[in-house]
Amino acid sequence: MSYLSAAHSVVEPLPWAKRIAGALVALYAIISIVPLLWILVTGFKAPADAVAYPPKVVFEPSLEGYVNLFTTRSRQTPEYVASLPPAETWYDTLVRARGMVIAGPSKFAERYFNSLVIGFGSTFLAVLLGTLAAYGFSRFRVPLKDDLLFFILSTRMMPPIAVAIPIYLMYREIGLSDTRLGMILLYTAVNVSLAVWLLKGFIDEIPREYEDAAMVDGYTRLQAFVKVVLPQAATGIAATAIFCLIFAWNEYAFAVLLTSGAAQTAPPFIPIIIGEGGQDWPAVAAGTTLFLIPIVVFTVLLRKHLLRGITFGALRR
Amino acid sequence: MTPPPSATPIADQAARATPQPVAARLRGISDRALAWWFIAPTVLLLLAINIFPLLWTVWLSFTNYKANRAGRGAPWLALDNYHSLLNDADIWLAMQVTGHFVFWSILLEVVLGFGLALALDKRFRGHGVWTTVILLPMMLSPAVVGTFWSFLFQPQIGLFNYAVGYFAGVDPGAFQMIGDVPLAPWAIVIVDVWMWTPYVMLICLAGLRSVPAYLYEAAEVDRASTWRRFCAITLPMVLPFLMLAVLFRAIENFKMFDMVNLLTNGGPGSTTEVVSITLKREAFEKWRTGYSSALAVILFVTVFGAANIYVKALNALRNR
Numbered sequence: 234m235s236y237l238s239a240a241h242s243v244v245e246p247l248p249w250a251k252r253i254a255g256a257l258v259a260l261y262a263i264i265s266i267v268p269l270l271w272i273l274v275t276g277f278k279a280p281a282d283a284v285a286y287p288p289k290v291v292f293e294p295s296l297e298g299y300v301n302l303f304t305t306r307s308r309q310t311p312e313y314v315a316s317l318p319p320a321e322t323w324y325d326t327l328v329r330a331r332g333m334v335i336a337g338p339s340k341f342a343e344r345y346f347n348s349l350v351i352g353f354g355s356t357f358l359a360v361l362l363g364t365l366a367a368y369g370f371s372r373f374r375v376p377l378k379d380d381l382l383f384f385i386l387s388t389r390m391m392p393p394i395a396v397a398i399p400i401y402l403m404y405r406e407i408g409l410s411d412t413r414l415g416m417i418l419l420y421t422a423v424n425v426s427l428a429v430w431l432l433k434g435f436i437d438e439i440p441r442e443y444e445d446a447a448m449v450d451g452y453t454r455l456q457a458f459v460k461v462v463l464p465q466a467a468t469g470i471a472a473t474a475i476f477c478l479i480f481a482w483n484e485y486a487f488a489v490l491l492t493s494g495a496a497q498t499a500p501p502f503i504p505i506i507i508g509e510g511g512q513d514w515p516a517v518a519a520g521t522t523l524f525l526i527p528i529v530v531f532t533v534l535l536r537k538h539l540l541r542g543i544t545f546g547a548l549r550r
Numbered sequence: 551m552t553p554p555p556s557a558t559p560i561a562d563q564a565a566r567a568t569p570q571p572v573a574a575r576l577r578g579i580s581d582r583a584l585a586w587w588f589i590a591p592t593v594l595l596l597l598a599i600n601i602f603p604l605l606w607t608v609w610l611s612f613t614n615y616k617a618n619r620a621g622r623g624a625p626w627l628a629l630d631n632y633h634s635l636l637n638d639a640d641i642w643l644a645m646q647v648t649g650h651f652v653f654w655s656i657l658l659e660v661v662l663g664f665g666l667a668l669a670l671d672k673r674f675r676g677h678g679v680w681t682t683v684i685l686l687p688m689m690l691s692p693a694v695v696g697t698f699w700s701f702l703f704q705p706q707i708g709l710f711n712y713a714v715g716y717f718a719g720v721d722p723g724a725f726q727m728i729g730d731v732p733l734a735p736w737a738i739v740i741v742d743v744w745m746w747t748p749y750v751m752l753i754c755l756a757g758l759r760s761v762p763a764y765l766y767e768a769a770e771v772d773r774a775s776t777w778r779r780f781c782a783i784t785l786p787m788v789l790p791f792l793m794l795a796v797l798f799r800a801i802e803n804f805k806m807f808d809m810v811n812l813l814t815n816g817g818p819g820s821t822t823e824v825v826s827i828t829l830k831r832e833a834f835e836k837w838r839t840g841y842s843s844a845l846a847v848i849l850f851v852t853v854f855g856a857a858n859i860y861v862k863a864l865n866a867l868r869n870r
Contacts, residue, residue, distance in 0.1 A: 246672040255674035261666060262683045265744060269686065271709050272698045284707045286722075362592045369588035373581055383861050385592065388600040390857040392805035394826045395846035398833050399603035399610065402617060422599035425592050454584055485693030485808040490834060500693040504812050514701055521694050532689045536682050540752055543688075544794070547868040548756045 269525070275518035283514045297331075298515025300324045301508060302341050302523075306333040308509070341520060344502040348524075350413055351498055352481040355420035359477045360470060362421070363428025368458060370429065371436040372444075382430070386545060389426040393486035401491055413496045419487055424477040427545065431476065434546030435469025436462065472538040475531050482528065499524050604850065611843035618837040631844035641845065643820060644828040650735055651810075651824055652803045655742040656796055662743065663750025664792065668784075670751070671758045681755075688748045696812030699741045703727040703813075728814050734822045738810050742803065750795045757791030758784065790867055797860045801853055825849055 246254070275283050279295040306328055314334065320326040328335050366385075370378060400419065401410065409415030439462060447457040463470075489501040503520045506513055532539075540548050611631055615624035635641055666684065670677050687695070702710040706723040715722030727737040761783060769779045807826035810816070816823035816831070823831075829849065832842035 251672045251674040254669035254672035255676070255680075258666060258669045258674075258677065258680050258684070261662075262680045265687060265747075266683055268698065268702055268709070268744070271702065275701070284704075286706045286712075288707065288709050288712050362595065365588040366592040369585045373585035373588075375585055375589065381589070381593070383858070385596065386861055387854060387857045388596050390801055390853050390860075391600060391604070392807070392826060392846070392849050392853060394805070394807055394829050394833070395607060395850045396600065396603040398617065398839055398843060398846065399606035400599070402606070403603060418595075419599060422595050425595060429592060454581060479689060483691035483693070485691060485812075489693075489811075490830075500691050500808075503694060504697040512701075517697060517701070521698055524694055525690060528689050528691075529686065532686055533682060536685065539685060540756055543749060543752065545864065547864045548753070548791075 272518045272521050272525075275515060276522045278515050278518075280508070280513070280515055283518070295327075295515075296324075297327060298513075298519035300327055301513055301516040302506065302519045303339055304328070305336045305339050306331075307336045308333050340497075340502065341499075341506075344497055344499045345523070347413060347496055348482060348498040348500075351416045351420060351496070352478050354413070354417040355424060355481045356474050356477040358417065358421040359424035359428045360432075360474045362425050363432050363473065364463075364466070364470060366425070366429045367432035367436050368462065371433050372441070382433075385426045385429050389423060393423075394490070397487060397490045400487075404491065411492050411494055411496050416488070416492065416496050416498070419491070420481040420484060423484075423487075424480055427480070427542075428473050428477060430545040431473045431542065432466065432469060432546075434541065434549070435466050435473070439465045472535060472542070475535050476538075476542045479528060479531055607843045607846050607850075610840055611847045613840045615839045615843075616837050617833075617839040624840065627840065631841050632848075635841070635844050635848070640820070641825075641828065644823050644825045647735065647820070647822060648804060648806075648824045651738055651742070651806065651822075652800055654736075654739045655746070655803055656799050658739065658743045659747045659750045659799060660792065660796060662747045663795070664754050664788075666747070666751045667754035667758055670755055685748045685752065687745045690745070692745070692809040693812050695741065695745055696809040699737075699744075700728060700813050703737060705729070729818055731818055731821050734814055734818055738813060738822050738824075741809060741813060742806070745809070746799060746802075749799065750792075753791050753795040754788055757788035760791070761787045790863070794860070794863050794867060797856065797863060801856045801860065804856070805849060805853055 276298045277294045278292055279297050282289050282292040314329050314332060320329055404410040404415050443461050444457040447461045485500040488498045506516045506520060612628055613624035614627050670681060702708050705711055705726045711722040727733050765783045805826055806824055810822060810824055810827060814822040816827040829842055829845050832838050
């Protein structure tokens, strides 16, 4: 498609059309980004400011949301709080000012860590399997190739909730329920389809002549794959890995249905952060912020490959 | 995508002409074996974690199994579950709710997404940065999105209510997007449109950029009006891309679970209870495993059929 990329060079839009288009796009972008900025800001509000009416744009920044996110606290009588030795840390002081003491760490750090382990573990496996299979589909004559490729992609479209029941039963039988390994295998299975399709697109673009030349020079097919194709596909492999990581990071349906403790990731945890008298919005916003930051960074890194990623490698630019 | 015969490596041709044992010694592992070793792990994993559970779902759908009473066995019911499903008013209601959600979210996403793509295609200064900003929502976790939108939708204190109140001159405490029966179905549409308009936009933009410049040049020569150019060139060229986006969004929204689960959890009443939420209730709250499996099969067959069309469309566009 590259020869088409200069499509509009001849028919240049008029300056005023450009200006109006730019203004409309900017307006949409600003409206659509406001909810995200609002969450970012809410994470730094004191609870009373977070639920104030009218909504407060100017407020005294507070780290209470983040403190509440990482700790569990218990309410004490003022006499008890006064009887304690002086607070040692700023967050102790903050919590005591609310008439509470820190009872211990919350589960957020654990859940976040689970998200990291399961995300990176499943991404590594999916990309490993996906690279091999994509190379196989790209270079070899495979019987029923198109059917196999369709089969692989169709598994990704499967509604998680439709297979959650038997996976739940199966994992219960073989002792994988609520384990990180179980979730890694599950997310690998979901991501491998994307990895195969995306990587096949990337590998198709690497000229076969490179491997042929290497094999004429005495490399075996396997050596040519490792020493010639893999380095050429490095960008594609990195982009694919980020897509897999984002999916595993964001996944909620399987996580909420199949995990409850040891292997629970952050997405099912963040919505149930409760304070005294209902949802602790600054803490939820703080957790959301910490959870979304990696995604924002990755999106910026991936922006050139996004189209490819969302169309399973079919559309390139 | 099969290569022309001339592209077959000489070594391959030689290996094929050579007796098998000799070829193996020449090449280490034969290509055929290598292809198998490369592809088999993926296929086996998918068989174990996707296809096996799926077949299990199909089997369960013919029984009266209850996952919370595993010891009781599973009486064979044949097609009874399907029969009662089709006569279950709640299921039809869920289908209606899902239909409303799919139709309106996709319609709005197409209008907004196509409009944005047309605007971005004017390549004004800074369009790259704005594009990245606009794309952000679709990369986020639907669960987290559902959670924080439920904060924005709070009556009185929610930013959404405040903004609507401010611009429309109504009391922001007078309506609850996720609590009022007439409004809740629109709450899930709004959040979905916020999240997925960028998706439609990105694919439409690819469509617009695939239009060869000579078509516009020819239109220029013919002095075709802007409107005529849009109808005769832009629209037909972008339509296949648009259909691809619509099909994929339809599949995704038909099985929508996470965002709705956290935003409204099907409520108030069952006004936003899309099919996946019904399925969750039947399977993991009422523990009617057999019955919910039948619903899962219906959901899956529909998605599978749509996926088939989607892949055909995908291949058609790829090979253009």
